[in-house]
Each structure stands twice: as structure tokens, then as C-alpha cells.
Amino acid sequence: MxxxxxxxxxxxxxxxxxxxxxxxxxxxxxxxxxxxxxxxxxxxxxxxxxxxxxxxxxxxxxxxxxxxxxxxxxxxxxxxxxxxxxxxxxxxxxxxxxxxxxxxxxxxxxxxxxxxxxxxxxxxxxxxxxxxxxxxxxxxxxxxxxQGHTGMPDFETIEMDIPTDYDDDQDEVEELMLRFYPDYLSEIGSGMYRVPEHTAQSLRNIFSLSAIRNYFYEVIPSLANPLGIGTRAMPIAAKVQNLLISDFLNYLAFRHGVFLSTLDGNGKKKDLTKR
The missing domain is CATH 2.70.70.10 (Glucose Permease (Domain IIA))
Known part of the structure; x- marks a missing residue:
């Protein structure tokens, strides 16, 4: 054809x-x-x-x-x-x-x-x-x-700057995600990597508390903000983001022996023993 x-x-x-x-x-x-x-x-x-x-x-x-x-x-x-x-x-x-x-x-x-x-x-x-x-x-x-367009959609995003414990390492974390994030998701799905129980429990607690306090669907949900959270939920969003980044770095340490370049020897030992 x-x-x-x-x-x-x-x-x-x-x-x-x-x-x-x-x-x-x-x-x-x-x-x-x-x-x-x-x-x-x-x-x-x-x-x-x-x-x-x-x-x-x-x-x-x-x-x-x-x-x-x-x-x-x-x-x-x-x-x-x-x-x-x-x-x-x-x-x-x-x-x-x-x-x-x-x-x-x-x-x-x-x-x-x-x-x-x-x-x-x-x-x-x-x-x-x-x-x-x-x-x-x-x-x-x-x-x-x-014609001056990116060709990609301009999705509605959450208008808030969410601080995390990894802001100083943001560029390196994003670079590592480009390389390893598909493997991370795949190994979670296949069971080759299990999220630590304390991380899973923390996420359950955060979402339960957020639901009780009506943080969800404060604004109309969108593709970029499916839970419809607003600025009131910024502390919750920061906690979730910290947990997710921390678990991704935990996966890199255990499955690939990869650490942030800013982490010293003691920090690497701590990462390898915190499970």
C-alpha cells in the first residue's frame, strides 16, 4: 500500500x-x-x-x-x-x-x-x-x-515546586532514571526486585492519611495530575517523591551496584544494609 x-x-x-x-x-x-x-x-x-x-x-x-x-x-x-x-x-x-x-x-x-x-x-x-x-x-x-511548536502536548501540570532530599543531585538522578528506570519497573513487575516493606507501608500510610484529609480530587483530575491534588497536598507529594526516589536508588545499589557520585563510603554501606 x-x-x-x-x-x-x-x-x-x-x-x-x-x-x-x-x-x-x-x-x-x-x-x-x-x-x-x-x-x-x-x-x-x-x-x-x-x-x-x-x-x-x-x-x-x-x-x-x-x-x-x-x-x-x-x-x-x-x-x-x-x-x-x-x-x-x-x-x-x-x-x-x-x-x-x-x-x-x-x-x-x-x-x-x-x-x-x-x-x-x-x-x-x-x-x-x-x-x-x-x-x-x-x-x-x-x-x-x-511552526514554533514542540510537536508534543502541553499537559496541565501541578503548579507547585515540590522540594525533595535529592534536589542537589537532580541532574544525576534524572540521568540514572533514563538508563535504569525501565529495568526498575520491569523487575518490580516480575518480582525480581521487591520494594522494602517499610517503604510500601509508608506509602500506604501516606495515601490513607491523604484520603482521610481529603487531599485527593481537590482540583479536576488531568493526565498529568490524575489524583487532582492541589497546593494543600504539597507536603504529601514531597514525602511520596522522596520515598520513590529513595527506593529507585535502593534498587540501583542492590541490583546494579550503582550509587550517587556524591555518596561517600559510609553512605554506600548504609544504603546496602538498610533493607
């Missing part, structure tokens, strides 16, 4: 590529169409494309809805998202983050990839080369940027 202008995807929330390239270009492992099997050498028709994306966070590319989640022997865990007349299947997933029926916008987190990402695309029920679809998205992004 040849791409024509009528197939251009409209999206009020803007556009987003399905994953961020970490170190240069992501390698295309297998293209669309007639291919030679990398192991058997036999000829076969590949109905999608495969990228080398080990534990990448996968995002919604535009306004859409998750229309399917399943598993099969060929593609493992897969997720289907519909964007207008487009239907995109992402397979070989480590974890699906957006549930069936979820309405998504450009940049919404959908899933975490496994060792590779298999992608198939259909337009109005007819199979197309996913590269054509990605090229269309990239063209839309560039056009919006040339």
Missing part, C-alpha cells in the same frame, strides 16, 4: 516517536517484506519491523486508545493501539503499562520493550510498512517544530 497525503494522522495532542534513541540511532534488526531468516537462512515474509530496543520505554505516538493486549508463542506479550484509522501492534514486550481501553495522548507511556521491539502497522485494515508510518510521524513532528 503506497502512502498518500490522505493517510496523514491528525492528533490534537501532537506527535511523538514510539521511543527515544539513547545512544545514536536505534538499530533496525529486520525490515518489512521478503526477508532471509537470520538463523535458518530461509526466505519468509516479515509483516513488521524489528528494532534493537532493550528495555526501552515505549510511548503513544498520538491521540489513541489501547484496543488489545495479549500473548502468543511467536511474538510474546503484545499490545495494540489504535490512532484514527491506524492500528499499531508492538510485540516482544517486557511489560504493558497502559491497560486495555486506556485513552492515550502523544507521549503517554504504553509499555516497556523486551530485548527487541517488533512493530506492525495497519491502515484501515490493510497492512503497511511501519517505516512509512514512522516517516509520516517524523515529518509531522518536524513541521510542527518549524
Amino acid at each position: 503506497d502512502y498518500i497525503q490522505e493517510m496523514n494522522l491528525a492528533s490534537a495532542s501532537g506527535y511523538c516517536m514510539p521511543f527515544e534513541e539513547r545512544d545514536g540511532e536505534v538499530k533496525l534488526l529486520l525490515g518489512y517484506g521478503e526477508q532471509t531468516h537470520p538463523k535458518t537462512g530461509g526466505k519468509f515474509f516479515h509483516h513488521g519491523v524489528d528494532f534493537g530496543t532493550h528495555r526501552y520505554i515505549l510511548a503513544a505516538v498520538a491521540d489513541g486508545v489501547v484496543t488489545g493486549i495479549g500473548s502468543n508463542p511467536t511474538h510474546g506479550l503484545f499490545q495494540v493501539t489504535r490512532y484514527g484509522k491506524y492500528e499499531v501492534t508492538s510485540a516482544h514486550l517486557a511489560r504493558a503499562m497502559a491497560p486495555f481501553g486506556a485513552k492515550v495522548k502523544a507521549g503517554s507511556v504504553l509499555a516497556i520493550s523486551g530485548d527487541l521491539l517488533h512493530m506492525e502497522v495497519r491502515y484501515d485494515g490493510e497492512e503497511i510498512n511501519p517505516i512509512d508510518f514512522l516517516a509520516m510521524l517524523y515529518g509531522n513532528l518536524r513541521m510542527m517544530r518549524q
